[in-house]
Every structure is written in C-alpha cells, then in structure tokens.
Amino acid sequence: MPVVTVNRKAHFNAAHRLYNNEWSDDRNADVFGKCANVHYHGHNYELIVSVTGEINPQTGFVMDMKILKDLIKSEIEDYFDHRNLNEELPEFKTLNPTAENISVVIWEKLRTKIDTKLALKITLYETPRNFVVFTGN
C-alpha cells in the first residue's frame, strides 16, 4: 500500500524563560538576552504532528485524524496550554525550555501513544518566524 504522511495542526499558549540552572545570572543574561527575563515571557506555540505509514486499504486512512486530533488534545494541548513551562512542568525543571527541547518532549510524549509502525515528526512554531522540526533521531 502507498506510504503517506498525515499532518494535523494544533496550538497552545505558554510562558517560559530560557535559563541554565548551572550558570550564573550574568552568564544566562549574556547567552539568552531578554529571553532570560526573570518575570517570564510567552508564546503562541503552533504545532504540526506528522505521522507516516501505509494507507489502510479498508479505511483509506494512515491513522484516523479524529483519533490523532484527540490524542494531541489530551497529551499535548491540555498539558502545555496556559502553563508556565519552567514552573509547572516537571520535564523542564532542569531542561531549558527552548523550542528544540520542547519539540523533543512533545515527540517523546506522543511516541508512546502511536503505533510504532508509524513514523512520527514534530514541527513546532515558537513564533511565525521561528520554528523547529524533530523526527526522533
């Protein structure tokens, strides 16, 4: 059967700051600039989840988009939306919540919920001009 990638968009809003706990405040300010602001700032994160696999000949689906939509809602949107990533999510207690690291965390959370016969890719827009892609490698 043909191998197709299905993609679903979602979004969430969150606050964060960039900060390495092992560095001084001065070095954090040097490296991260205003992104290290102690009072936090925030983003509308736009997310694209991409799942690749063979078309099921009975349904015509690679994966039912309603199931994928619900999975993204329960695992990602409900978990990240209107949160302070540094303060409220245990994944970022020591991990710096850069777009790169957030995309890896999202990939890991979804990977456990999606059939391993299907490849998984995460695209995450931090702003309309900055985005990252993670494929699990």
Add this chain to the structure above:
Amino acid sequence: MPVVTVNRKAHFNAAHRLYNNEWSDDRNADVFGKCANVHYHGHNYELIVSVTGEINPQTGFVMDMKILKDLIKSEIEDYFDHRNLNEELPEFKTLNPTAENISVVIWEKLRTKIDTKLALKITLYETPRNFVVFTGN
C-alpha cells in the same frame, strides 16, 4: 548541476463523503462519523506539487513553472474542481476519497505527464489544519 525542488500551489473545491461500499451503513457511521453523511460535505483542497531535479544550465529552471502550472490546471484543477468525488470521478467508485487516497490519485495522474528524471511529491490540504504528503513510495 545543483538539485532543487520547485513547488507550485493550486486549489480546487469538491464534495465527498467517506464510505466503504463493503461495509454496512452502521459500520460506516461508526468509523467515519459525520464524514459519512449521505448528503455529502465538501472542502477547499489546497494542493502543492513539488518537482525535484537538476537545474537546466541554459534556462536556470528545474522545470518551467508555467508548464507545471498549466499541467496542474488541465490534469487536476479542471478534473477535480466543483466535482462530487464519489459520484462523478471513476477513480473513487470503489476507492474511499480520503485525503490520503486523493493524494495518491493526483500523484498517479501527474506522474505520467512529468519527465521521469524528475521526482514528484504531492502535498494536499483538506482543511487548513489537516494535510497529507505522498512521494510515490
């Protein structure tokens, strides 16, 4: 010569319903939900056709975009636009018109018209939030 991908966007509007002829109406309703609505619903399909190959040193083109634009118009837009996919297009008499299957049909229609030295990829948006990609594998 450098290998570049050229991409051209197009669009068409069509009606469809998701339905497996070999299943009962109840099973179709179970699996496809309101997408199985007997009266059909519809979409604005946004299409991106991607063609990859070496740059021709005389023209600077991988493929003349005007030719690609005209080809997409005659082979895809004129064929799909303002159609009921289930009722009017023979490809979907027994094939369920999911975005996945439509992308494969579009790929097959264009593949016969484009030089085989050029790779072909189809991206099809069923809605601004759902889209599929098919590369011919």
Add this chain to the structure above:
Amino acid sequence: MPVVTVNRKAHFNAAHRLYNNEWSDDRNADVFGKCANVHYHGHNYELIVSVTGEINPQTGFVMDMKILKDLIKSEIEDYFDHRNLNEELPEFKTLNPTAENISVVIWEKLRTKIDTKLALKITLYETPRNFVVFTGN
C-alpha cells in the same frame, strides 16, 4: 469606556450547489456555471465573528471570548459542519446558499443570542480568495 471590537475565528466544512428553484436547469447552468453541478461541491468555510461594544471595567472584556467561542460552536459550527446546505438546512430550502446569503443566515442566528448593546459583524471566507462581510444593514 473605550469601544473595542473583539473577533473570533471558526470554521466548518459543507457541501452546496447554487440553484434558483424558480428557474429552468438551463438558466441555472447559464448563471451559476459549474457551481450549479447537480451532484454538489463543497468548501471549507472560514468564519470571523466580530462583536463591538464598550469594555467592561471589571473584566476588561467586551464579551468573554470563551462564551463567544462556545456560542459559535453550538449555534454555527455544530449546525453547519459536514452538512449539505441545500438538502439538510431548512434556511436554504428556497434561499440560494451563496456566501452572501449564508453570512446573513449566520448573522441572524447569532443576533438573537448576543446582547443587543453589542454590534455584530460576520465575515465568511468561501475560499481563501473569496469572502463576504455582513453587518446587519
């Protein structure tokens, strides 16, 4: 208090055909072209609902966007989504479902649910290139 317009986007997918019941099929085909296709075609309708009024000094809101979002979902998205407008919605039994007429129907449905101190405007995209605006006049 300052007068501000708050706007909320939503969307639904539907099938329709353009058709005047009082005309012959030939005249319908002449006027509406392929939009009169007897098998229907469809669109992803993108909707913007705009509500104008004074800011409430206690909440800072003109209207709570969560309430507006829920109202659009229950009154418009649930009613129009995945429907055949001509066949399934009584408003269009004799009214031609052009974008213009759909925008008026949406305005009328929401007008009864929103405080009359607030002005109401409907913007409806039939395709990314065609859209209409109705303000109730």
Add this chain to the structure above:
Amino acid sequence: MPVVTVNRKAHFNAAHRLYNNEWSDDRNADVFGKCANVHYHGHNYELIVSVTGEINPQTGFVMDMKILKDLIKSEIEDYFDHRNLNEELPEFKTLNPTAENISVVIWEKLRTKIDTKLALKITLYETPRNFVVFTGN
C-alpha cells in the same frame, strides 16, 4: 487629495495573566479560568497599526512607512517585547491586561506621537483566532 489608510504589521511576545485585584482568587478563577493561572502564560502578539489621512502630493505617502515602522519599534515593540505585562509594565498594575485593554494602551502610546490630522486604528491578535480592534472611540 485622496484619503488612504496605510497599515504596518509588527509583533511582540509577552507573558500575562488575567486578574482583577479587587476580587478574590476564587472569583478570578471563576471568571478567567486558566487565563488566571498564577504562574502566567503568554502569547505572540501580532499588531497592525493603521493610519488614515490624505496623500501628500509631493511624496505620494500618507505617512512615511519607515517612520511608522521605527515608531512602532521604539514605542511598542521595545516596550512590550519579552515582558511580563502584569509585573513589569506600570499601565497594567491595576488594569487587567486583556487584549482589549492592551489595544487601548497601545493606541494611547502611539496617539501622542502621530500627527493628529491622521486617524489611528489598532488591530491586535492575541492568538491567530482571537483579535481586537480599537479606533480611539
């Protein structure tokens, strides 16, 4: 001379929470839901500044867009970007930083810097699906 509106887009990222200082935490949670999260959340705010007036016959400009761009940068982007609106900006010490109130604050800051012969309108996207418009009335 013809009267034209010129529009310039800009953006900034900020953290905020919705909160009325005169209410209990419970009432704030009731009214503002997860937007009242004590740890803040954030947005990419997209801003459109619209200036209306007669075309200057010598330049063909209503207002030099480079001057407008620089004004938006110095007065708005530099002031709001990567800030916590509740904690760091005096305008929001007692004013709830809803999109409505932010649009009024932006309008007031720019109004003092732009020739009063020119009308001023602010459009502010809090998310791609929620936006507000303020014209100074």
Add this chain to the structure above:
Amino acid sequence: MPVVTVNRKAHFNAAHRLYNNEWSDDRNADVFGKCANVHYHGHNYELIVSVTGEINPQTGFVMDMKILKDLIKSEIEDYFDHRNLNEELPEFKTLNPTAENISVVIWEKLRTKIDTKLALKITLYETPRNFVVFTGN
C-alpha cells in the same frame, strides 16, 4: 435586501522605484532611501477588491464573483503584472508609484467598470507587512 460586501483576492508582480521628478537625486535619496534605487526593485502585490451592495434576490449575489474575477484580470492583473510601473505605465509618468497612489489608480480603473450603485474599496499589500486601503474618498 441585506447589504453585503463581497471581496475577491488577486495578485501581480511589478518593479518600481520611488521618485519625485521635480526633486534632485539627493533629495530623492534622502526621502525615499533605498526605495529610490535607480535600478528599481520589486514586489508581489496582493490585491483585495471589495464591492458593497444589496443582495440580488434572484441570484443571491451582490455581484457575480466570476465577473468580478474576470474584470480584475483584464483591467488590473493583465495591465500591471510583470511591468515596470515607472517606465511602462502612463499613470506613473509623473505620479510616484507608492502603494497609496497605486491603490488610487486601481480604484479609478475599476470604478468605471462597476455599477455605481455598488461601493468599491481597494486593499493593496505591497509586502506581507505593509498594506493600504482606499475607498474613493
């Protein structure tokens, strides 16, 4: 009958430079900066034509969008596309081709072709971040 605005998007690509023939080159460079570059630069202009009037009760249309689309093509796209505005279009022999002035020229060209019972508005994007609006006043 309800009064609705119908909007149609179009686009064209053109070269221009900003220049006042009555000024010295130095003054042009002072006022227009790199936009005065003697070798020209260019833009993808995105155009929205908005027509407001009563819905025709027989068609459900304010104005047939196919007719509007064809009119924009013949009067605007074919006239402006792939042109050097300063060198090739007589309207800009002495008129500086700013976005403001181009919007007025487009309005005047279309105004003569559209029923005067219908109001006409032009929105012209010079870049995704800069756009102008002209309503004929």
Add this chain to the structure above:
Amino acid sequence: MPVVTVNRKAHFNAAHRLYNNEWSDDRNADVFGKCANVHYHGHNYELIVSVTGEINPQTGFVMDMKILKDLIKSEIEDYFDHRNLNEELPEFKTLNPTAENISVVIWEKLRTKIDTKLALKITLYETPRNFVVFTGN
C-alpha cells in the same frame, strides 16, 4: 543528543528579469515570456533558512536563533534587498536569476558562515504560489 532542525524566516524585495545572454531576444521572449520584460519586474522574496544538528546540552540550542537572524540580515537581506539582481549583483552577471539559481547563491553565501557540522537548507518563495528548496546537493 537529539538532532533538530531550526528554521528562521526572512524576506527581501528585488527586481529581476529572466534572460540568457547567449540567446537572441526572440528566443528569450519565447522561453521566458513576460518574465523577460526588458524593463524588469519584481518580487517580495520570502526566505526560510533551515539548520540541522545536535542540540547543545548547555544551551538547548542547535544554533542561537539571534545569531542566525543576524547572519541572514547581514549576508542576505542587506545584500539582496531593494536590488536589481541582474544589474547590481555580480553573481547574476551571467547566471539567470531564477528562483532556483537564487536559492543556490543564498545557500553558498550562508554555507561559508555556518559551522559545517550543521546541515543547511534554503526555501525561497518567489510568490506565495511558487517556491523552491535547495539542500546543497
């Protein structure tokens, strides 16, 4: 460490014409149509620069986006913006400034400035409907 792609958008406006110096004007007109217009036309080029590599465990970055943004500004935006590609840039004295060839030139200019452990990909939109991708192969 995980391998992630970071992407940054930028843009510039330029004039060009498509032309092969070794051909007659007639042959140029035949092959390039109105794109060969001797007076030039122009575009808003939208650029996405994509950089792939391992996340640095100390910063959480693949590459500091501020550095990438500044690099794109100094090497690409400042070099191409408001230029006539054929007349003013030495790269296109004999190379036809098609989107394909421009993407290769951009790639080559950035490749010398970015750590060779990082892969580099260029996506260049000539119009919202035409774009090219070059990965260096």
